Amino acid sequence: MVNPSDSSGIRDPDVTIRRILKVNHAGEFGAVRIYGAQILMARRLFPDIVPALEEMREDEIDHCRLFREAMPARNAKPCRVMAFWSLGGSILGILTALGGRNMIWICTEAVESTVHRHLEDQLAFLAQRDPELRALIASIQEQELAHLRKAEDSQKRRGLSQALLLPVIGALTDLMIWFSTWGDSSWMRAEMARAGKE
Ligand SMILES: [Fe+2]
Numbered sequence: 001m002v003n004p005s006d007s008s009g010i011r012d013p014d015v016t017i018r019r020i021l022k023v024n025h026a027g028e029f030g031a032v033r034i035y036g037a038q039i040l041m042a043r044r045l046f047p048d049i050v051p052a053l054e055e056m057r058e059d060e061i062d063h064c065r066l067f068r069e070a071m072p073a074r075n076a077k078p079c080r081v082m083a084f085w086s087l088g089g090s091i092l093g094i095l096t097a098l099g100g101r102n103m104i105w106i107c108t109e110a111v112e113s114t115v116h117r118h119l120e121d122q123l124a125f126l127a128q129r130d131p132e133l134r135a136l137i138a139s140i141q142e143q144e145l146a147h148l149r150k151a152e153d154s155q156k157r158r159g160l161s162q163a164l165l166l167p168v169i170g171a172l173t174d175l176m177i178w179f180s181t182w183g184d185s186s187w188m189r190a191e192m193a194r195a196g197k198e
């Protein structure tokens, strides 16, 4: 699906808004799966961090629902490849949990900071175009920031594995966002960055 643009090359903002909702909803769903897989593993391996993971998972379930509820009024529909997000999230959750508790927090930091960056772009884009959705995203972003801080504070060591894994998981998260928007996240980012400077 191509985002229609007029002769000046300006894209329809409604289409971008629908894609923002679609990718955010799918991303939250993926996050629910990451935390879900990590909780399953952590119950056996490091039960002391289960309550913190459960709390974050509850937030992600809430975010997922809020983005779903914002869809009908904007003619948006959930991503068609939700199974892909589900599988990707579960695999990432299992692999990082196998890597140890520090790896769980590195994964959380990488995912949450990538999400934070995407939300920043969206806030700038939506300021004039959809203040209601902007307010929703701003409140969700606060909770994502709390997840990011928790992940940073919980890391015992911030050594080589952190330096190596952070960009890899961040890039994987970016790639999933790119795939699920059929490559549109790239121009969305440019467009939103431009909107932020207007
Ligand atoms: Fe979330």
Ligand SMILES: [Fe+2]
Pocket (backbone or CB within 6 Å): 031, 056, 060, 112, 143, 144, 147
């Ligand atoms: Fe989060």
